[in-house]
Amino acid sequence: MPNNSSSLLHGTLDALILKTLITGPRHGYAIARWIEEATDELLQIEEGSLYPALYRMERKDWIAAEWGTSELNRRVKLYRLTPKGRQQLAVETEQWARFAGAISKILLPA
Amino acid sequence: MVRWLWKKDVDDEVAEELGFHLEMRTREHVARGLDPAAAREAALRRFGDLDRVKATCRDIGRRRDSDMRRRETFGELRQDVTFALRQLIAHPGFTLIAVVTLALGIGATTAIFSAVNAVVLRPLAVPRPDRLAFVFGSWRGNLADVSAGDFTTLAAEQRAFSSLAAVQYSSFNLSAGETPERTIGARVSAPFFAVFGVPPALGRVFAADEDQPGREQVVVLSHRLWRRLGADPAIVGRDLRMNGLPYRVLGVMPQRFDLNAASEELWVPIAFTAERKAMHDERYLTVVGRLRDGVTRAQTAQDVEAVAARLWQSHPQVDAGLHFTTQPYQEQIVGDYRTRLFVLLGAVGLVLLIACGNVANLLLARGAVRSRELAIRAALGAGRGRIVRQLLTECAVLGLVSGAAGLLLAWWGVRTLVALAPQGVPRFEQTTLDATVLAFAFGLSLASSAVFGLAPALRAAGGSITESLKEGGRGSAGAARDWLRSSLIAGEVALAVLLLAGAGLLIRSGLALQRVRPGFDPAGVITARASLPAAAYAEPERLAATFERLVAEVAQAPGVRSAALVSQMPLGAGNSSNGLIPEGKPLAMESVVDTRLDIVTPGYFRAFGIPIVRGRALSDGDRRGGQKVMVVSAAAAAALFPGQDPIGRRVSCCEPGPDGGPDYKVIVGVAADVHSRGLGAKVAPEFYLPLEQVPREAWGWIQRTLYIVARADGAPEALIPALRRVVAGIDPDVPLYDVRTMEQRMGESVATARFNTLLLTLLGVIGLVLSAVGIYGVISYFVTQRTAEIGVRMALGATPRSVTRLVMRQAAVPVAAGVVLGLAASAAATRLLAAYLIGVEPTDPLTLAAVVALLAATALLASFAPAQRAAGVDPVQALYGA
Numbered sequence: 001m002p003n004n005s006s007s008l009l010h011g012t013l014d015a016l017i018l019k020t021l022i023t024g025p026r027h028g029y030a031i032a033r034w035i036e037e038a039t040d041e042l043l044q045i046e047e048g049s050l051y052p053a054l055y056r057m058e059r060k061d062w063i064a065a066e067w068g069t070s071e072l073n074r075r076v077k078l079y080r081l082t083p084k085g086r087q088q089l090a091v092e093t094e095q096w097a098r099f100a101g102a103i104s105k106i107l108l109p110a
Numbered sequence: 111m112v113r114w115l116w117k118k119d120v121d122d123e124v125a126e127e128l129g130f131h132l133e134m135r136t137r138e139h140v141a142r143g144l145d146p147a148a149a150r151e152a153a154l155r156r157f158g159d160l161d162r163v164k165a166t167c168r169d170i171g172r173r174r175d176s177d178m179r180r181r182e183t184f185g186e187l188r189q190d191v192t193f194a195l196r197q198l199i200a201h202p203g204f205t206l207i208a209v210v211t212l213a214l215g216i217g218a219t220t221a222i223f224s225a226v227n228a229v230v231l232r233p234l235a236v237p238r239p240d241r242l243a244f245v246f247g248s249w250r251g252n253l254a255d256v257s258a259g260d261f262t263t264l265a266a267e268q269r270a271f272s273s274l275a276a277v278q279y280s281s282f283n284l285s286a287g288e289t290p291e292r293t294i295g296a297r298v299s300a301p302f303f304a305v306f307g308v309p310p311a312l313g314r315v316f317a318a319d320e321d322q323p324g325r326e327q328v329v330v331l332s333h334r335l336w337r338r339l340g341a342d343p344a345i346v347g348r349d350l351r352m353n354g355l356p357y358r359v360l361g362v363m364p365q366r367f368d369l370n371a372a373s374e375e376l377w378v379p380i381a382f383t384a385e386r387k388a389m390h391d392e393r394y395l396t397v398v399g400r401l402r403d404g405v406t407r408a409q410t411a412q413d414v415e416a417v418a419a420r421l422w423q424s425h426p427q428v429d430a431g432l433h434f435t436t437q438p439y440q441e442q443i444v445g446d447y448r449t450r451l452f453v454l455l456g457a458v459g460l461v462l463l464i465a466c467g468n469v470a471n472l473l474l475a476r477g478a479v480r481s482r483e484l485a486i487r488a489a490l491g492a493g494r495g496r497i498v499r500q501l502l503t504e505c506a507v508l509g510l511v512s513g514a515a516g517l518l519l520a521w522w523g524v525r526t527l528v529a530l531a532p533q534g535v536p537r538f539e540q541t542t543l544d545a546t547v548l549a550f551a552f553g554l555s556l557a558s559s560a561v562f563g564l565a566p567a568l569r570a571a572g573g574s575i576t577e578s579l580k581e582g583g584r585g586s587a588g589a590a591r592d593w594l595r596s597s598l599i600a601g602e603v604a605l606a607v608l609l610l611a612g613a614g615l616l617i618r619s620g621l622a623l624q625r626v627r628p629g630f631d632p633a634g635v636i637t638a639r640a641s642l643p644a645a646a647y648a649e650p651e652r653l654a655a656t657f658e659r660l661v662a663e664v665a666q667a668p669g670v671r672s673a674a675l676v677s678q679m680p681l682g683a684g685n686s687s688n689g690l691i692p693e694g695k696p697l698a699m700e701s702v703v704d705t706r707l708d709i710v711t712p713g714y715f716r717a718f719g720i721p722i723v724r725g726r727a728l729s730d731g732d733r734r735g736g737q738k739v740m741v742v743s744a745a746a747a748a749a750l751f752p753g754q755d756p757i758g759r760r761v762s763c764c765e766p767g768p769d770g771g772p773d774y775k776v777i778v779g780v781a782a783d784v785h786s787r788g789l790g791a792k793v794a795p796e797f798y799l800p801l802e803q804v805p806r807e808a809w810g811w812i813q814r815t816l817y818i819v820a821r822a823d824g825a826p827e828a829l830i831p832a833l834r835r836v837v838a839g840i841d842p843d844v845p846l847y848d849v850r851t852m853e854q855r856m857g858e859s860v861a862t863a864r865f866n867t868l869l870l871t872l873l874g875v876i877g878l879v880l881s882a883v884g885i886y887g888v889i890s891y892f893v894t895q896r897t898a899e900i901g902v903r904m905a906l907g908a909t910p911r912s913v914t915r916l917v918m919r920q921a922a923v924p925v926a927a928g929v930v931l932g933l934a935a936s937a938a939a940t941r942l943l944a945a946y947l948i949g950v951e952p953t954d955p956l957t958l959a960a961v962v963a964l965l966a967a968t969a970l971l972a973s974f975a976p977a978q979r980a981a982g983v984d985p986v987q988a989l990y991g992a
Contacts, residue, residue: 047163051163055174
């Protein structure tokens, strides 16, 4: 269970998922694992939110899915970034940078 | 292998995906040393509410799939439309012919529909128009106007109407500008505006206390009249001089209250006097009312009939036999035009069907050429449904493109129709391409596409793939295709026969109408109307003296051979009549002969060239106070005194005698019959009274208005300035109006019939040309397809003549079948025209024979050119291919 400090700010999950997919197609479990590893397990993905988010983004055409085969030779649903998703990632990254900058100015004055 | 996701069921998709996730987590925990059961437990705990997440994912997934399917369909549609447009552009010849043919049909149908819409379908611009109704008196089934006395009783005793108004249409001399003007107005009782429920645009309408004698010099203007008077809002409260008296302007009605260009332009209170309200025998009022909510037609009929029955009791002398009949307002206004317009719409629909037939033929020919392309697409995996859908899309695109072109045609056609149409069709001039018409044209375009596209599309998609590929679309399906084509030709010919039969019958009626001898000599006669206002000319003596001076001065004018006055014009709108009872018959309803009354000056018969066949004409000696005389028409003589000499016999009419009994007048002459009610109508009884001897009330019947009739030595138009001078010399405030030569009046009286004939003939010709084009197309195609076969025949010794015959026979069979079908259909359909036919039966053999001959000749002509081409085939070239 993620504690308060590691819970995600609203809207950030989408950006993280998109970022995860920038290196290539992944299935849902791999996305969760990648985020955990990349943040040294500081951020634990709330799995109950991950999958609805994936379906939602698929409907919005930010990511596309197709069935593929996993490392263990199992049928898995693989997500990849669409051009639209790439644009969205840029937008969200930019928003995050501004937000983080603003918070930093208050909490960490030079 | 990768499968497109949307084809998989969402439930399985979610279950499989989440299952995989949980399994991977479990493995993770096992790898960290947990036993499998505990590992699974931990994975599930970590995941949270699995069922809720599943449900959410399924929900989003389903919506995602339906989005996708919609996009897919639109994608295919866009693909099909793009492809269809490319096809149309790639075959400009085909496209041009098809679009022009269809645009003609759709455009003509849309134009006529917009007229139907304007006149018949569009509701009146008043609240709840369906609750408006007229009340007529009726006698033995004949409708009549209502007397002031009967109206007063009806208005007081009826329960069915929430408001009921009496209307008397009447013309007014309006002296607003330099020259006096004559305008149609209406005297109405106060509830009139409440009946229609339309508030005035400016000012107010009159109140009940203004609808009273002595207070009635107030007027409400129509929007049209207000605009003509300068559109000044400050006109409200000012005075307007009408019939020589000042009328205070109370208000102006909105534009939508103008029913049509010929409707009344002002309203004044009718202001019945107490004596008027007691008069039950002068019937001159139109009664209109608004029904209470929830009251049915049957209840209304019962209600007004009860009043009629009471009137019958209380005034047996004048109201015995009276009934009241109600009629929905719009039905009465639109009347006869409904049938006429629907007949036209039907005719133009036939033209559209012929056009569709031609395009279907074109598509069939194209389908033969394209069967290879379609077979390849089918071989590449396109389903049959997909191909049919694509072909239908092509047809719909063709239909819509043609519909757009048709709308342009309709726009032009509507303007032409409105410009050419005879006057007086209610609301016709308001014909426009409004939203209803646009929707109709859109629907019509799609419906036409379905009609001309379905058979070719199914046929194209139904052919065997392998055969089409092998044979390149030639040969084996030929017989069935020829059958379909032949049926189309037969259908087109049948429709053309139907159209031409209708047009032919109307043309024959038109010819018959031209041969009708009107009973008077219209050449060289000028006619005009003059009304003397009540204010300055109240006494009958003054009226009579003024009119007599008028006719005497006109007769003296240079260029005038003879002049006279008459109360109603032959072929005109009015039809005032009286009941005559020949002496010796009982004074009862059964003895009454309903006879048209003309009040004339003695010179009338000479001026109009109406021969006197027995006795004498009226003369200057038939004066007031002398022996009361009349001249009757031959038809009236035959009805009054069948088989006897009417000269010297006496007839009771028009007024009570000196002792309160019947008033007898002596017949002094019999005039030849005149087609007074219209050239197409049957001759009806008619009688003539000298102006000198008419009762005082007669000036009220004719509203102090008479027609001047003058016969010229030369051109009748040359007399117009002289007529105007005479009238202005007698009273400059009296306008001379409705000035026309008698020949103009005759032309106008048949204008509607002519217009109908013109339209139907035009449609018949278009139908004929279109079916000729269809026959030509099919026979040409036949020749092209059979070139090889014809070559063989010629190589085996067939003569060019026999080849021509073979080809012509190909056309003859469907044409003959079509003619038979068309004749059968017209036997049923031309009965619709019966009401408009004069001197010809709906099944007139001569007309039908002419139509058949015309079609046969056209078919022969259309198939002759391709037959000639067939006869010119070079066998060697045909067999070895060029």
